[in-house]
Amino acid sequence: MDYDIELRFQKLKGKLEEQFGEDMDVQAILFLIGVDALGAGYRKFNKQEKTDLLHVAVCTLLEPAGYYELEKRDEDGWPHFKLIKPLPNLNDREQQHLIKEAMLDFFTANGIYEEENLN
Numbered sequence: 777m778d779y780d781i782e783l784r785f786q787k788l789k790g791k792l793e794e795q796f797g798e799d800m801d802v803q804a805i806l807f808l809i810g811v812d813a814l815g816a817g818y819r820k821f822n823k824q825e826k827t828d829l830l831h832v833a834v835c836t837l838l839e840p841a842g843y844y845e846l847e848k849r850d851e852d853g854w855p856h857f858k859l860i861k862p863l864p865n866l867n868d869r870e871q872q873h874l875i876k877e878a879m880l881d882f883f884t885a886n887g888i889y890e891e892e893n894l895n
Contacts, residue, residue: 778873785876788889802872805879809833813855828854837878838863840885 792800796808810829811818813836821829835844835857844857866874883889 781873781877781880784880784891787891788880788883791889792883802875802879803830806830806833806875809836809879809882814853816853832857834875837875837882840881841878 789800789805792805792808796804807826807829810831810833813832814829832855835846835855838844839846839857843859843861843863845860847856847858849855864870880889880891884891
């Protein structure tokens with residue numbers, strides 16, 4: 777994994793842990809992004825809804841890169857995305873890199889996280 781991305785991600789993770797508590801792994805951060813994208817605030821979610829929130833988060837993260845586009849919101853307010861261009865064929869490590877980089881971009885673009893100059 778790109779060392780720079782991992783260092784930056786660990787700083788983001790630390791900041792999120794200050795707000796939300798320890799053990800903020802990639803899946804927990806995806807859950808937060810999914811809840812944010814749903815826009816209904818936090819509530820109890822059943823197992824299927826949690827899975828759906830992770831999918832919504834991935835689509836939300838990859839939308840700026842042109843992979844997905846928000847198509848509509850259903851009657852319950854859930855966002856639905858359509859695939860715009862095929863996702864690259866990546867191994868697990870490369871997928872983690874892509875998601876972590878997209879998370880950094882997401883939290884920076886939304887003013888939740890500000891990166892210091894790494895140079």
